[in-house]
Amino acid sequence: MNGIKGILFDKDGTLIDFQKTWFAIGDRMALKAADGDRVxxxxxxxxxxxxxxRKCFRADSVFAAGTNADIVALWYPEIGVEERQAMTVGFDTFTAEEGAAASVPLPGSKDAISSLHGSGFRLGVATNDSTGGAEKTLLALGVAQMFDAAYGYDAVANPKPAPDAIHAFADLTGLKPSEIAMVGDNRHDLEMAKAGGAGLAIGVLSGTGTRETLAPLADVILDSIADLPGYLASA
Structure with missing residues (x-):
């Protein structure tokens, strides 16, 4: 198993179906930003x-890989720092509630999480969503009790692709970064894995990333985390 004892998962596109969960929410955010102007x-x-x-989010785009702060900065470039911070807090609250309520688990993800937890792996989430959003989503999926921690962009000094969440998870669990696998569907997940010295950088094709975008950084590429228990058992 390459000495892997802990696994950090990205959330959107890795644990939940990104397209089915987030298009309607993003569209409502965009309509608000546009004052109701559809075009x-x-x-x-x-x-x-x-x-x-193509009716999907592009790999490594702001919505697929960034934070709510990134979206606010993109959509409201003219507002001041204090207003931008307040807007970001509002977006965090909105996406935490709506994202959890609308979250659609990817096929086989809950069984995979249960299997990995039962095998003794320490589990965590590292996402560029808010920490509250991640925690609410894990509760909505019925798997929160299997996770040691969830790290949103607001839980660490520097969000993905910086390695802060890997270091925080290592400190919490007592594991070395080399004993932690990072699993995600975008390049910033794998960039974080490399920057943090993770033992494995695992790309999954269940989100917005493609084999072409992930291959340069991934140690292995799986169709989804449904394949992860079998892969780790045979590695």
Whole structure:
């Protein structure tokens, strides 16, 4: 098993279906930012990474990989620092509640989490969503009790692709970074794994990333985390 004893998961596109969960929520955020102007809202969605032709979010786009602070900075470039911070808090609250309520688990993800937890792996989440959003989503999925911690962008000094969440999880669990696997569907997940000295950088094709975008950074690429217990058992 390459000495892996802990696993950090990205949330959106790794544990839950990114497209099914987030398009409607993002669209409502964009409509608010556009003051109800449908054409302008569509332009904002495209700017943040939604491909209307393919009906999906682009890999490594602001919406797929960034934080709510990044979205506010993109959509409200003219506002001041205090207003931007207040807007970000509002977005965090909105996405935490709505994202958890709308979260659609990826096929096989809950069984995989249960299997890994039962095998003794320490489990955590590292996401560029808010910490509250991550915790509410784990509760909504019925798997919160199997996780040691959830780290949102607001739980660490520097969010992904910085290695802060890996170091925090290592400190919490007593594991070395080399004993932790990072699993995610975007390049910033794998960049964090490399920066933090994680033992494995595992890309999954269940989100917005593709084999082409993930391959340069991944130690292994799986279709989804449904394949993870079998992979770790045979590694």
């Amino acid at each position: 302008r809202a569509d332009a904002l969605m495209a700017e943040a990474g939604y491909d209307f032709d």
